Amino acid sequence: MVxxxxxxxxxxxxxxxxxxxxxxxxxxxxxxxxxxxxTIVLANADGTEIDRIYGYAEPADFIKTINDYMADRxxxxxxxxxxxxxxxxxxxxxxxxxxxxxxxxxEAETYYNKILAMDPQNAQxxxxxxxYSMGDMKVRAKEFAAADxxxxxxxxxxxxxxxxxxxxxxxxxxxxxxxQFDEAIxxxxxxxxxxxxxxxxxDAELYIAYCHDKKGAKEEAVxxxxxxxxxxxxxxxxxxAKEQIDKILNPPKEGEKK
Amino acid sequence: MKKTALLVLALWLCxxxxxxxxxxxxxxxxxxxxxxxxxxxxxxxxxxxxx
Numbered sequence: 001m002v003x004x005x006x007x008x009x010x011x012x013x014x015x016x017x018x019x020x021x022x023x024x025x026x027x028x029x030x031x032x033x034x035x036x037x038x039t040i041v042l043a044n045a046d047g048t049e050i051d052r053i054y055g056y057a058e059p060a061d062f063i064k065t066i067n068d069y070m071a072d073r074x075x076x077x078x079x080x081x082x083x084x085x086x087x088x089x090x091x092x093x094x095x096x097x098x099x100x101x102x103x104x105x106x107e108a109e110t111y112y113n114k115i116l117a118m119d120p121q122n123a124q125x126x127x128x129x130x131x132y133s134m135g136d137m138k139v140r141a142k143e144f145a146a147a148d149x150x151x152x153x154x155x156x157x158x159x160x161x162x163x164x165x166x167x168x169x170x171x172x173x174x175x176x177x178x179x180q181f182d183e184a185i186x187x188x189x190x191x192x193x194x195x196x197x198x199x200x201x202x203d204a205e206l207y208i209a210y211c212h213d214k215k216g217a218k219e220e221a222v223x224x225x226x227x228x229x230x231x232x233x234x235x236x237x238x239x240x241a242k243e244q245i246d247k248i249l250n251p252p253k254e255g256e257k258k
Numbered sequence: 259m260k261k262t263a264l265l266v267l268a269l270w271l272c273x274x275x276x277x278x279x280x281x282x283x284x285x286x287x288x289x290x291x292x293x294x295x296x297x298x299x300x301x302x303x304x305x306x307x308x309x
Contacts, residue, residue, distance in 0.1 A: 009281060015300045017283045022307045028287045031307075034305045041303040045294035070300070155259035 008059050011066050015042075035105030035140075042069045057199040076102075089126035107136060118160065120146065120157075128154055128161040135170050144178045147171075150209050165191075169200045176207060181215040193220045202232045208242065218248045 022029045022037055032041055032049060040053040053062065062064035070073045075258060076098040096111035112130040119127050131154035138147035151167040152173070158164065172187035188204040188211070209224035225241045232238065241254045284290035287303070294301045 012302050013281055015302045016290045016294040016297065017281055017302050019283065019304045019306060021289060022305050025287065029305060037305055037307045039305045041301060043301040045298060045301065047291050048268065076266060
């Protein structure tokens with residue numbers, strides 16, 4: 001394969017390169033805990049990960065990051081060493097976040113708990129984020145009761161946190177992910193009533209329609225999708241809402257793929 | 259005019275191809291690990307999806 005950007009080619013030319021289709025090679029994708037695409041992983045010759053880049057990066061940023069990783073700068077291992085030498089909430093948070101990205105949830109939780117132990121007053125501003133991230137992580141791990149516990153603890157311990165309403169929304173999402181649609185609808189409705197001006201209110205409205213759809217209340221779902229579109233004409237989700245209406249009103253015929 | 263334009267295009271393509279770098283890609287993860295072990299080098303894995 002020919003690469004046009006000389007600077008990037010210079011950096012990656014010395015390595016063995018491989019492209020993995022996440023849908024086709026699920027084993028390697030799972031091995032590295034990849035959850036989104038594209039994800040670029042720099043690894044040692046034996047496959048052990050050094051660190052990774054999420055999404056698309058401009059060539060200059062890509063080159064700097066890869067060169068840093070090659071020099072063991074700003075890698076997970078580097079942050080772990082720095083956190084051990086000079087413990088701080090900010091360093092613990094970076095370590096926890098890197099572990100979460102690799103789906104190493106137990107290791108991530110250890111560092112989130114270090115933050116809570118070090119700064120229970122949230123003076124450094126990472127304790128509320130630690131609880132929110134733990135809740136999010138628990139939802140991904142399908143530990144829904146634990147997710148609820150983290151979100152509740154955030155709201156109770158840090159009620160004035162900017163993340164308090166995100167935590168309430170997260171509790172509703174948790175029910176949705178658990179396929180407990182009636183409970184999810186109730187939580188999303190409660191969120192909209194108590195946080196009508198929140199940036200997440202339109203998402204709550206769309207999720208209510210979606211939950212009706214998933215539990216089989218198709219007629220109600222169509223009404224709610226249409227209401228969402230009317231209330232949020234500029235939303236980037238109106239196209240998706242229209243697709244769901246179309247799927248309900250024009251279901252594919254038996255044997256026909258849509 | 260057309261011949262000139264084609265000549266310029268051909269010259270540009272040659273210059274581009276001459277400056278382009280060849281990157282070797284392994285065909286599978288196992289092959290990548292084997293090649294990296296033989297060359298004692300790092301592996302760069304790009305995870306993607308078609309859709």
